[in-house]
Amino acid sequence: MSHQGLGGALERVARHRQPEDAEDGGTGVSHSGLLLDRRQMVALGLFVLAALAFLYVVLPQLGGVRDTWDRLNEGNAWWIGVAVALELLSMGSYIALFQGVHVPPGSPIRFRDSYKITMASLAATRLFGAGGAGGVVLTAWSLRRSGMRRREVATRMSGFLVLLYGVYVGAMIICGVALYTGALPGAHPFAMTIVPAIIGAIAFGLFVVAALVPESAWAKLQARIPEPSPEELERGGRRTAMRVWLRRAAAGPASFSEGIRFALRKARHPDLAIFGAVTWWALNIAILYACFRAFGDAPTAAVVTQIYFVGMLANLLPVPGGIGAVEGGMVGASVALGVNGSLALIAVLTYRLIAFWLPSIPGGIAYFQLRRTVGRWQDAEEPPGSPALYYTK
Numbered sequence: 001m002s003h004q005g006l007g008g009a010l011e012r013v014a015r016h017r018q019p020e021d022a023e024d025g026g027t028g029v030s031h032s033g034l035l036l037d038r039r040q041m042v043a044l045g046l047f048v049l050a051a052l053a054f055l056y057v058v059l060p061q062l063g064g065v066r067d068t069w070d071r072l073n074e075g076n077a078w079w080i081g082v083a084v085a086l087e088l089l090s091m092g093s094y095i096a097l098f099q100g101v102h103v104p105p106g107s108p109i110r111f112r113d114s115y116k117i118t119m120a121s122l123a124a125t126r127l128f129g130a131g132g133a134g135g136v137v138l139t140a141w142s143l144r145r146s147g148m149r150r151r152e153v154a155t156r157m158s159g160f161l162v163l164l165y166g167v168y169v170g171a172m173i174i175c176g177v178a179l180y181t182g183a184l185p186g187a188h189p190f191a192m193t194i195v196p197a198i199i200g201a202i203a204f205g206l207f208v209v210a211a212l213v214p215e216s217a218w219a220k221l222q223a224r225i226p227e228p229s230p231e232e233l234e235r236g237g238r239r240t241a242m243r244v245w246l247r248r249a250a251a252g253p254a255s256f257s258e259g260i261r262f263a264l265r266k267a268r269h270p271d272l273a274i275f276g277a278v279t280w281w282a283l284n285i286a287i288l289y290a291c292f293r294a295f296g297d298a299p300t301a302a303v304v305t306q307i308y309f310v311g312m313l314a315n316l317l318p319v320p321g322g323i324g325a326v327e328g329g330m331v332g333a334s335v336a337l338g339v340n341g342s343l344a345l346i347a348v349l350t351y352r353l354i355a356f357w358l359p360s361i362p363g364g365i366a367y368f369q370l371r372r373t374v375g376r377w378q379d380a381e382e383p384p385g386s387p388a389l390y391y392t393k
Contacts (some may be wrong), residue, residue, distance in 0.1 A: 158259020
């Protein structure tokens, strides 16, 4: 996508294209700079708990909201159970996407390692917001520690994002246009259908342009920027820092272009990655639909899809977990698309509780399990797998 969240995530991925002999020992990411200590985890947890307390305890006590919140006791338990079951399936879809992109034949990453990395990354995505950048960095760090080369990490992470958000963009274009033209039933205000479709079309166009630019063009651009010598890096200074930043910025589009071509190869030969990318979004939309059904008459499938995609744009805000922003975005999109505000509020809050916070519990556990796993990788005399095994071609 062309939004700040994906752009910021790709910029972080691009940093892994720097020389293999970086000061961090070739890992590509600083251990201390990435992982949170217990004090930071406690502070972040307290913030999240405070935000949850406001959303689910204080907010329901407000005058106009109390009657809406009382509807929670009237929810259909069967549909809520369906939503929970769909969430469990969506976790499996995300693991399938990870396996299909990041675990080529011969990889030392076993299925239980994939589970840890995936769930910990989902938790990081939810806690740090900003379009999923936290999950991207944690995944890239884990792959580097497993022995994967930095350039391979950058290519596969970019391809992962292109596959995942490519489905997002495509669905937003198709659904928006189909609603506005009447091909699909449901309310179709211009701002909620065509405007998102235009944004998606622009993003798609940028993808195509980036894929058509040869890798040699980016290499020539980077070659024009002198690489600082070890002495200059030792001395530091604003000028040296600017040259380092410019070289990294020049490497970013190259990683993105390689990632797009990697994703296109996957799309031409559908496998587990494509299945995971499509079903991840489809299952999350189905969870939101089930939450609407639990408390009343749900909008049409097309309207629920548009509510989901438009509302999730608020996740780009640099708020931990997008707490409050995503809920407001989804409720606002629901009302704009003709859904009763009371129904929208209770359905969205229930959706977020199931689809957002439920995976955060096993995700937090997986985060600490992953730290121990990575510690064992580092303590080993040799990396768990040869970096030579990791190739996109």
